[in-house]
Amino acid sequence: MGMWCLHGWGVLLIMPQTATNFKTLGGNPKKGFLAGGISAGGNFGAIVSHLYRDDKLSPPLTGCYLSIPACISPQFVPAKYKDVYLSREQNKDAPVLNKEAMDFFGGKWGSHFYPTVGALCKLPII
Helix, strand or coil: CCHHHHHHHHHHHHHHHHHHCHHHHCCCCCCCCEEEEECHHHHHHHHHHHHHHHCCCCCCCCEEEEECCCCCCHHHCCHHHHHHCCHHHHCCCCCCCCHHHHHHHHHHHHHHHHHHHHHHHCCCCC
């Protein structure tokens, strides 16, 4: 299991505890109980939301907030979505997170991360 997945399991283990303390924290899980994050946190949110759902944990999630996650690499995009998978090409010359940077990150963790997402979630996340 890749490091990304282990971090996801850690989050998954504390979510039901958080839910049991909703009242103390001034919340109500029926009004909203989300998994999510931004960038790499969005990757975790995608994994955790599917694990939480598949394990039928309670209270159920009411949604996900996944902002700019990198959940799928070009080689895993289903044919029917290839015409709308544009951001890699559109941003290949971006000032910071350009093609060179994405290739670097993909080489460092992509070979472990993307198959893990597919295996855990049973589907590629778009």
